[in-house]
Structures are given as structure tokens and as C-alpha cells.
Amino acid sequence: MAKTTFRIGGVHPDDAKVSRGCAIEVLPLPQTVYISMAQHLGAPAKPVVAVGDSVKAGQLIAEAGGFISANVHSSVSGKVKSIAPRKDIAGNNVLHVEITVEGDEWAEGIDLSDTLVTEIPGDRAAILDRIKACGVVGLGGATFPTHVKLNPAPGSVAECLIINGAECEPYLTSDFRIMLERPKEIVVGAAIMKKVLGDCRCVIGIEENKPEAIESMSKAVAELGYPGIEVLSLKKKYPQGGEKQLIDAVMRRQVKSGGLPISVGAVVQNVATSLAVYEAVQKNKPLVTNVMTITGDCLPVEKQHNYQFRIGMPLSYIAEYAGGVPEGAAKIISGGPMMGRAVANMDACTVKGSSSLLYLSEGATKRSEPGNCIRCGRCADACPMGLEPFFLFKLAKVGDMDQLEANAVQDCISCGCCQFSCPAFLPLLDQINIAKGQVLGILKARAAAAKAAAEAAKK
């Protein structure tokens, strides 16, 4: 099979997939869960339960708060104890529904059996409704509501559905494990989304460092026999799982700056999302569980795990259950080491998109003292968007917004390749992220002003 990858930039961090051999285990229920109302991209969900209500697992507890938003369901059965702001992993206050766990009773109509349902419903709108009702969001990192992505604006045509099994972040193995343990469900999920998008081509992209996953997925595709689905082996390179990079790798097409994937005929969904779509459509099960990896360079392999968790479980509860935070940990990260977020608050709870608890030692993660830029150009070679981080860094320091925009700081995907490869240890991405935020603000204000002017002219 021809191996391919994206054409611009990229780096090769040590993949450190120590936990690849850890089969998925189901976490026991805690006494209390705290379910966030903002666990997707877009507007927070609006609670539809009141304090004191009894809820069942899988029952709707909050409705989508806008067009780009998603429903939220209870992950446990029990009593709503409070609906109040609570700190998330970064320490920001977010509205959470606190539920005291009582037993484990699921809402009516949810099929919890293991029976594989391969028959795909015929009605496209009904499928979309089900995905929307079940609160499915993209589980590859951005948590963009899936039903919105699967329903492109009129006029745009999906030519290729790309299922993202790249899992290019070092350490993480949750996608790898579901590809080994639940390949058929993922393929059925892919077939469902393919159908929704009008029976386009479907490619499941997996990096070559996961040969078992490639084999398992290929076998599932062959056995299920849906037409037009193929597995593609990709050369290992970070950030292969970046949406634009994966489209470039699979379709050799580059999404224009500021454009959406659908503009080049692509829709990208993660393997975990595909599994969630399967469960939503075939089993009527809302997105209340996901798989996360407990890993790190200071955690011995026998203490590493892949856990199926329910949303709303406190991170501290999961860490305790797994044997506590290891002695040598200097930083705790939710997500991968390249793009994950440092956990500032272990009382924060899992969300739909949680993918890991990553413990890094001081040696692995401590930043070195920055030196002078030696103009080696490694950051520019590494940037998968073809930007010049050394230049953006300088511009950001002096705050030259016009030049920052002209040099495409707004195209930055914050993948961290520049800072990862800088031999002078410059905080390139820190500066660029700040500048990107400012430039995006300017672009938004300009677009709003132009819209207002156009409307005024109409009148």
C-alpha cells in the first residue's frame, strides 16, 4: 500500500505509545459527577433539568444553546444536586450540573447490548436528527458538533469522507485501542456518515506506526463489505491528524486560508466520533462515554491504562483509581504532549473530548532558558502551514498587526511544531497564539463592519 503524508512541514517527536498494549477497562462510577455545559465548540448548552430532579443515564439534561452547539446528557443515574459554575481544567468557571450517583439505570430505548447492527437507516434527515439529539461532537480535539459538519451548506458537495485514525500525538493510544477492539462499529459509523454525505468516497487514514490497527480496520472493512470504504496507511509525521494536513495527505488538496474542508470536497471525522455516531444511530445511545489514556514518561508501563470513562468524572477520581499521580510527575496534561492542555485543576471533570491524563517528568517537559534566534529556519521547515514562525515571533513582539495579518498568523493551527523544534528554546507559539488572537479579533470586527455597511447601503 502506498504510504503518503502531508506535503508541508511537520516534525517527528518520539511516539512513546507505551500504553498501546493496555486493553480498554471500564471505570467504576464515582459518587458524584459534574457535567459541563461547555464541552463542545460553540455556545454552551442550556440545562433543562432542575435541582432535585431524578435523572437516568443517557437522559437529556441540557439542550444545544445555538446553531453551533450540542445537547448534553446525563452520564449516570441519580439526583441533580446543583447547577452552578465550577472550574474546568484551565481554572475557568463553567456551568456544571452536579449529579449524585444512585445505581446505574439507563433511559428508555437505549440499546446497551454488544450486538452489531449493520443495517443502516434509509432516511438521511432521520440519521442527522439522531446524531444531533445524541449530542455527538468531534472527538479528535476540536469537539465541533458533528451534525453541523455532516450537513454542509447547500451547493457544497462532499467528495470524500476522511476518517481520522492518525492519532499523531505521542503517548495517546485511545483511538488505537478502539480501532483494535471495536473496528466494526467504527466502520458502520463511517458507512452511516458516508450515507448522510450522499455516498461519497470514504478513506480511513491510519499512521504506519499502528500496523495492528491498519490490519484490524482493513479486516472489518472487508468483512462488512460496504462499498467505497478503504483504509489508507500514512507515513508517521506530526500533525498528520490536523484536519487540513490529513486532507492534504489523503486527497492532495489544500484548503484555502480561512476556508472550510468542504470547500475542497472533504469532511473529516475522528474514529472515536465514528464510534459515537454508530452508538447514537444504531443503538440510540447518547455521547456520554469515551476512552482516555492514562500515560506518561514517569508512569511505569504496568500502571498505564486505557479507560472507558463517563463524562463528568473528576480527574482526581480517575487519577486516584489508577494509583495516584506518580512521584516524578512535573506536569499533568489533558491531551497529547504537543497540543494538550496543562491541567491546572485536578477537581475538573472529564468532558466528551477528554483523551488522556498524561504525566510528564521535569526532564521531559521543563522549558529551557530561551537564547538568541540563530536564524536556522527550523521553525519554518517544521511549520505545517508554511508560515515563518521566527518572523511572526518578531512581529508579535513589536505588535505589528498589519504585517502579522499579511504574513498569515491567522492560519496558525497552534500545533506546536515551531516551538518543539526551536534550538534556541524561544517561546514561539506562546507569542504567536497571542498575536493570532488579536488578528482574528481584528478580522472579525472588520467582517462585522463590512456586513453592517452592506446592510446600510441596501436600505
Place this chain on the structure above:
Amino acid sequence: MDKYLVSPNPHVHAAVSSDSLMRDVIIALLPAIVVSVVFYGWSELLVLAVGALSCVLLEYVIARWLMKDLHLFSGSSALVTGLLLSMNLPSTTPWWVVFIGAIVAIGVAKMSFGGLGQNVFNPAITGRVFLLVSFPTYLTHWEIPGGLWGADAVTGATPLGAIKEGLMQGGTVQDIMAANGYSYGQMLFANLGGSAGEISAIALLLGFVYLLVRRVIKPHITLSIWATVFVFAGIMWLINPARFTDPVFNLLTGGMILGSCFMATDYVTSPMSDKGGIIFGVGIGLIAMLIRYFGSYPEGVSFAILIMNAAVPLINRFCHQKKFGRA
């Protein structure tokens, strides 16, 4: 929770630092250093030691007491500058001349611009060119290798110098080559007069391959210099082989290999983009050959690199990476 670090992504870093890159450059220079010491003997070792030590010392003194910021001291980079400066000098250069070269390289060309990463001109070449125009007698007379244990060291001219001299006296290239008994084999394996770093093309190329394999440098600049020299010299040689030396001779003699592999590829003073690197290399190749063929100096690589150093900001302004999803 207060004992854990919290900072934005990325949370890991590649196993590379400015010091590790400079260490690789020093390792890459080792074969040529060993060959030059074996062929030129103890006097070469003295030149190398004085160059290396004085560059490191001067950088430290300037950073600490003149600029009052020890962060500006980068020992590994100063060591590379010192070694390259020494390798560009004849083994007979007096120690105090080497020291003056180090003052110009580190003090003038590097630290007065703000230290590591800030200089426009390659420090080692600036030092060498300063010495070349200030102390021409010391810098243009070479010792034919006598070796570490060999006794009979003879002084003479470099092949490029001999040919320039011979042509001015009305000889043809073929006659001069034959009279001096030059062969490509000699040029590859260190047997001709010249600066330490000029004598063994093979040893330098070994270092160059090491740098490529370790991905310390990219080949664009070096290869475009070679291609330009080869094509330009080839055309001139085909037109008049009596007047113009052949392309292989031009690639193997003088500072061409040292300059193209180690000096033109200096991060700080070369363009950032691959496209810019190619323009930079073509410029160096052309200017070096114009000086060799038509200038009054027999050798032009140092001048060519300095001239193109000055053009780097301009090249950077017009040559950018190809951005993703933008025309």
C-alpha cells in the same frame, strides 16, 4: 496542585539546541583538523589553538564586561568561529596575527552587532579578509606540507596563486599545471599548499556529509554554489582552456569546499528559505569565479560569501516559504 507546572503547548521539545548544533559542526570539522595537523605539524596546532581559545575568550570578555550580559556569551558558537578562522589561515601565521583576526571576527563582526544571531557578516570570514588585506605577506605565503614528523617544509604558492602568477607572466593554464605537477588526486587527499582547511577536500566533504545526515544543514546552498561554479567555469574553460582553469580544478582548490560547506551555510548569515539559499549560492559561485578569473586576487570565495552576506536581508524579504492553501 500547586506543585505542578502549568504552561501552554507544546509540552515537549526536540532533542536539539543551539549548542548541540554547534557541537555537530565541530565534529564535522574534526577530520579536516586532524588532516591539517598531520600534514602541517605543530605550527598548525598552534594556529588552531590560538584561534579557538582567543575567540571564546574574547566573546566571554566582551559579553561580560562590555555588554554586561552573560546571556550573550555562546561558547560553542565562538569556538566554531575560532576554528573556521584558523582553518582559513596558513599554518605559518604568527600567533598575534591570528589573535588580531579573532578580535575582528568576534569583536567587530559578531558582538558589535549584538552577538549570536545578530551579525550580518560571517565572523570567521570577516576576520580572515581583514587579515588578508592587512597582512598580505603572512597570508599569501604557504608552506608545502612537511607533516608532523617530516622535516623538509618548503614554502610556495597555492595552486590558484601559481596559476594567477603564471598567467600574468604569459603562460597557459596547461603549462603551469604541468610544470607544478598538480593532479586532482592531490587536491582530494591533501598534498598541496594552502590554508589548513583547504588542503583536503575529502576530509571536508566527510564533515559535510555528517552535517547533512544529522540534518544540521540543508544541501541547497552548497549544491547551488557547486553547480554555478561548475557550469560557469565549464563554459569559460570550453571557450579558452589556455586562459581559464577547468571546473573540477575550481571546485577542489582554494577555499571552495570549506567555504561552500561550512561558511556559506552559517545559519545566521545565510537566507532562511530554500529558494533564498539557492539564489545566495548562485551569487557566491558567480562572484567567486569572476574574482578568480578576472580579479587581482587568486581566490575569491571569502569575498563572494561576504558580498552575498550583505544581500541576505534583501533575499529574505523576497523569498518566503510556500504557505499552505495560499497562492
